[in-house]
Amino acid sequence: MEESKFCSESLVVKTSIVFPTDTNTYGTLFGGKLMAYIDDTAAISAMRHARRGIVTASTDSVDFLYPIHEGNAVCLEAFVTYTGTSSMEVFVKVTAEDLISGERHLCALSFLTMVAIDENGKPTKVPKVIPQTEEEKSLYESAKERAEARKKRKKETEELAKKYRSF
């Protein structure tokens, strides 16, 4: 395994057209379709970084700031911003583009945690990342705090799961 990799080595760009079958009665993209795109793109990014199979451990909250219209291009950019031992934080930026006017909107930002898995399905070590650009450095530096918040949150989810399992 390589010791460390640049963020740019895990960069994934996925541009798609919003088809009528992906939209609701207002002609805008379904949230669930976008969530699936976000996870796909993050998964490819994490596999480029780890060169291993991966699973999604969690997705942080996502606010859908703007609707994405039929016929628009939706562009997802993802890269690994930070790693723990077996976990990788992947940042995904979603931009919509009106292909006729060229107008663009940042529609959503998302942080996912992907975990590298070995042949026996157990979490396994991943390379470190080296941030280079301002954006990469800014995300890298704020990542430790997000990772701590997630640990706390997972405990709360497990408590909630215990509670609502009993209903």
Next chain:
Amino acid sequence: MEESKFCSESLVVKTSIVFPTDTNTYGTLFGGKLMAYIDDTAAISAMRHARRGIVTASTDSVDFLYPIHEGNAVCLEAFVTYTGTSSMEVFVKVTAEDLISGERHLCALSFLTMVAIDENGKPTKVPKVIPQTEEEKSLYESAKERAEARKKRKKETEELAKKYRSF
């Protein structure tokens, strides 16, 4: 429009089999596929409550506690727990079941906010909910706090969006 509805009136249950095409190399369901199921189920629930078109405004964080294996049944249960003026909080519980052994796991819990939309694409008023069971009451009572947290979070997302748009 009816003044108020029971939570049970918006209950949606969606049980599916995990097909090989929905799984990774370990034979477990993709996170993105589950996110899409969660959004679909929440959307139907919100439409049952509002009897209006809806959009997904946001999804709170989701922790994937257990993998869901090929051939398992994945069961999603969703209902509207709380409403604002145009917004509805939908709670989604995801359970996996080994159909041979009958063993079940609560795999994920999720809160989504759906907004009812009128003919002109503008947010529009929805009925109130009346919680009846212990589970419904517990979720109803804790919902206001989650709604407040989301307002704060959306502001942070907008700040972050401003920052990362410039890169």
